Amino acid sequence: MDSLLDGRAELRLAAAGVGWVKKLRDSAAASFAEHGLPSTRDEDWKYTNVKPIAKRQFRPAGSSDEGVNAAAVAGCAIEGLSCHRAVFVNGYFSPPLSDLSALPPGVVLDSLARTLAERPQDLSAALGRVMPAESHGFTSLNTAYLTDGAYLRVPEGVVVEHPIELLFINTAIDPAPVVQPRNLIVMEPSSSASVLERYVGVGNGSYLTNAVTELSVRANASIEHYKLQEESVQAYHVGGLFINLERDARVTSHNVAVGGAIARTDLRAVLAAEGAHCEMNGLYLGNGRQHLDNHTQIDHARPRCTSDEYYKGVLDDRARAVFHGRIVVQQDAQQTDAQQQNRNLLLSPDAEIDTKPQLEIYADDVKCSHGATVGQLDSDSLFYLRSRAIDERTARLLLTYAFANDVIGRCALKPVRERLEQTLTRKLFHARDLEELV
Amino acid sequence: MMLSIKNLHASVDGKPILRGIDLEVKAGEVHAIMGPNGSGKSTLANVLAGRENYEVTSGSVHYLGENLLELATEERACKGIFLAFQYPVEIPGVSNIYLLKAAVNARRKYQGLDELPAVEFLKLVKEKVKLVEMKEEFLHRSVNEGFSGGEKKRNEILQMAILEPRLAILDETDSGLDIDALKIVAKGVNTLRGPQRAMILVTHYQRMLDYIVPDHVHVLAHGRVVKSGDKSLALELEERGYGWIEQQAEEIAAAVTG
Ligand SMILES: Nc1ncnc2c1ncn2[C@@H]1O[C@H](COP(=O)(O)OP(=O)(O)O)[C@@H](O)[C@H]1O
Ligand SMILES: [Mg+2]
Numbered sequence: 001m002d003s004l005l006d007g008r009a010e011l012r013l014a015a016a017g018v019g020w021v022k023k024l025r026d027s028a029a030a031s032f033a034e035h036g037l038p039s040t041r042d043e044d045w046k047y048t049n050v051k052p053i054a055k056r057q058f059r060p061a062g063s064s065d066e067g068v069n070a071a072a073v074a075g076c077a078i079e080g081l082s083c084h085r086a087v088f089v090n091g092y093f094s095p096p097l098s099d100l101s102a103l104p105p106g107v108v109l110d111s112l113a114r115t116l117a118e119r120p121q122d123l124s125a126a127l128g129r130v131m132p133a134e135s136h137g138f139t140s141l142n143t144a145y146l147t148d149g150a151y152l153r154v155p156e157g158v159v160v161e162h163p164i165e166l167l168f169i170n171t172a173i174d175p176a177p178v179v180q181p182r183n184l185i186v187m188e189p190s191s192s193a194s195v196l197e198r199y200v201g202v203g204n205g206s207y208l209t210n211a212v213t214e215l216s217v218r219a220n221a222s223i224e225h226y227k228l229q230e231e232s233v234q235a236y237h238v239g240g241l242f243i244n245l246e247r248d249a250r251v252t253s254h255n256v257a258v259g260g261a262i263a264r265t266d267l268r269a270v271l272a273a274e275g276a277h278c279e280m281n282g283l284y285l286g287n288g289r290q291h292l293d294n295h296t297q298i299d300h301a302r303p304r305c306t307s308d309e310y311y312k313g314v315l316d317d318r319a320r321a322v323f324h325g326r327i328v329v330q331q332d333a334q335q336t337d338a339q340q341q342n343r344n345l346l347l348s349p350d351a352e353i354d355t356k357p358q359l360e361i362y363a364d365d366v367k368c369s370h371g372a373t374v375g376q377l378d379s380d381s382l383f384y385l386r387s388r389a390i391d392e393r394t395a396r397l398l399l400t401y402a403f404a405n406d407v408i409g410r411c412a413l414k415p416v417r418e419r420l421e422q423t424l425t426r427k428l429f430h431a432r433d434l435e436e437l438v
Numbered sequence: 439m440m441l442s443i444k445n446l447h448a449s450v451d452g453k454p455i456l457r458g459i460d461l462e463v464k465a466g467e468v469h470a471i472m473g474p475n476g477s478g479k480s481t482l483a484n485v486l487a488g489r490e491n492y493e494v495t496s497g498s499v500h501y502l503g504e505n506l507l508e509l510a511t512e513e514r515a516c517k518g519i520f521l522a523f524q525y526p527v528e529i530p531g532v533s534n535i536y537l538l539k540a541a542v543n544a545r546r547k548y549q550g551l552d553e554l555p556a557v558e559f560l561k562l563v564k565e566k567v568k569l570v571e572m573k574e575e576f577l578h579r580s581v582n583e584g585f586s587g588g589e590k591k592r593n594e595i596l597q598m599a600i601l602e603p604r605l606a607i608l609d610e611t612d613s614g615l616d617i618d619a620l621k622i623v624a625k626g627v628n629t630l631r632g633p634q635r636a637m638i639l640v641t642h643y644q645r646m647l648d649y650i651v652p653d654h655v656h657v658l659a660h661g662r663v664v665k666s667g668d669k670s671l672a673l674e675l676e677e678r679g680y681g682w683i684e685q686q687a688e689e690i691a692a693a694v695t696g
Contacts (some may be wrong), residue, residue, distance in 0.1 A: 378527070379490075379491075380527045381527050381529050383487075383489055383490070383511060384523065384526070384527045384529070384581075385529075385532075385537070385540075386488075386510070386511040386512045386515070387487050387488070387511055387512075387514075387515055387520075387521050387523075388515060388537065388540075388541040388544075388597065388601070389512055389515035389516050389541050389544040389545045389548070389601070390512060390515075390537075390540050390541060390544050391512045391544065392510070392512065394540065394544070395512075398532050398536075398537075398540065399529070399531075399532070401531070401532075402529060402530060402531025402532045402580075403531065405531040406531065
């Protein structure tokens with residue numbers, strides 16, 4: 001754990017900035033020094049033990065391309081997805097690997113480091129302000145090291161037609177690096193965009209990604225946000241996505257966890273003004289000994305906001321997952337409509353899920369519901385399919401596919417849907433694609 | 439002999455259900471199996487299709503000269519056994535057409551054939567959809583999800599018509615059907631009838647047998663075939679009910695255990 005902090009002095013020198021940035025970093029460093037990494041004694045980390053991360057020696061990632069070239073980027077691309085792309089290697093922006101030439105005028109997509117150096121005043125209203133004041137050690141650590149990442153600002157009234165991809169390619173070169181991207185997305189009033197935040201591991205070694213994204217969605221703006229976590233299987237991933245929604249703002253979030261030995265995402269949305277709406281979809285696919293943890297919190301702070309949360313997980317082998325969905329309806333937030341569903345499919349008797357819905361309702365005129373289910377593949381359905389000549393493995397795949405189908409179907413981008421279908425097939429059934437089996 | 443069942447005993451959850459079934463079915467024949475509720479008709483059908491939690495405790499089943507009981511469910515299907523379920527399951531998220539395609543190609547793969555080209559597959563499906571007078575939109579709905587009882591049964595017949603089994607077992611496909619639906623089901627079955635195929639019709643009523651005339655009729659009670667005959671046996675059952683059969687079965691059971 002100390003080794004994580006040792007690099008701090010060095011980084012602080014590298015990015016000595018204006019006063020408010022320095023203050024932000026220093027107070028985060030102080031908070032980290034005081035609290036350290038979370039332990040299983042913390043209620044929010046009861047089921048996720050980060051000791052394997054804490055006891056590892058990580059070095060701060062350097063800002064070189066680490067051998068990642070255009071071919072590697074092409075290899076990570078989602079087939080059929082044409083997008084504006086900002087590429088980050090081990091957390092650092094790589095202009096030559098990025099393609100931002102077709103961005104609509106006025107849209108800013110730049111490296112956070114460069115913006116901090118050249119135009120820090122552009123960031124002062126939002127950076128460090130969307131995320132909650134109280135947060136866990138990983139978030140503090142990210143802020144203490146705050147250096148580079150993506151800065152995206154979609155100006156008022158601008159509709160970005162093509163999706164924007166923030167592609168974080170992480171390499172596992174020895175000694176294992178710690179990669180700490182820090183992203184800020186500001187959707188100015190009445191703007192609209194689709195943004196993919198992708199974490200992709202190349203190579204099979206270990207590393208730690210500790211990412212934080214702040215997303216500010218101003219009045220009447222809308223965003224479809226995808227977080228696709230596809231780290232290498234030996235990597236550790238801790239990510240925070242903090243969202244603030246203003247009046248009539250709309251967010252659709254898709255949070256997909258596929259990779260990582262231990263992966264934890266904290267997703268928090270504050271519905272801070274009337275009429276805001278957020279849809280939160282999640283899919284986690286675990287196998288081997290993976291541990292996938294999603295903590296979500298939706299804060300209904302003001303009246304007449306709606307939220308619809310739908311998380312599904314499929315776990316095989318000895319994989320373990322955690323879903324904690326907290327919904328807070330403040331006293332003021334009358335006429336809230338908040339729905340939450342968490343459904344889990346266990347493909348093996350050794351797979352495990354801890355699911356915990358938590359509703360805290362302080363208003364009286366609200367419509368809230370939640371439900372959580374854990375089940376196996378239905379044996380009657382399996383028999384039915386097999387009696388139609390379909391072999392057992394394909395039958396299991398078809399039913400698993402059917403299970404995940406509706407949450408995948410919520411993704412507006414077809415290439416992403418296809419990618420997820422393919423991931424499910426390859427990861428859990430070791431087949432190239434469904435068509436190969438049937 | 440296409441199917442030869444000898445002294446078949448089977449248990450479900452440790453409870454003996456089939457207590458010595460003997461049945462021989464030749465290619466080209468249609469056999470009707472009748473009997474009161476709970477007599478073991480569905481259990482027999484499921485054992486033949488290979489349901490795993492149905493444990494065969496003694497006896498043998500041979501199908502086209504092979505020991506059927508050693509084959510996995512899907513192998514049996516690949517070799518031409520088809521069960522039209524009494525209660526077809528609903529499978530949300532798997533479309534009917536996808537199931538059909540997977541089934542057809544699984545069979546072909548087993549037979550060493552290439553996948554059926556998409557155009558031919560669609561042609562085949564459309565032809566059979568017409569045969570069972572189903573709306574094409576049903577193809578794109580999830581398997582049986584939200585289907586009425588009659589639609590589910592018709593869907594079973596559609597699958598049967600497309601898979602063209604050697605041995606079709608229809609488990610109360612006639613129950614709950616109105617007369618028009620019954621005629622459609624009968625048409626589907628009769629179209630498939632031929633010298634190479636055989637059928638076992640499990641039914642509670644003789645009504646369906648007006649449309650699909652069986653070569654043999656067997657009555658099952660308490661897990662045994664207690665009476666076999668021709669079509670006239672079905673009419674007799676219709677008239678006299680199952681009471682006298684049950685009584686006979688109890689007497690046999692008493693004789694066996696006593
Ligand atoms: N899954 C099961 N578990 C326990 N008992 C069963 C099960 N399925 C059927 N049975 C019992 O087996 C007997 C025969 O049932 P079944 O074969 O369905 O009869 P039929 O189809 O002739 O009405 C009944 O007593 C029924 O309760
Ligand atoms: Mg029955």
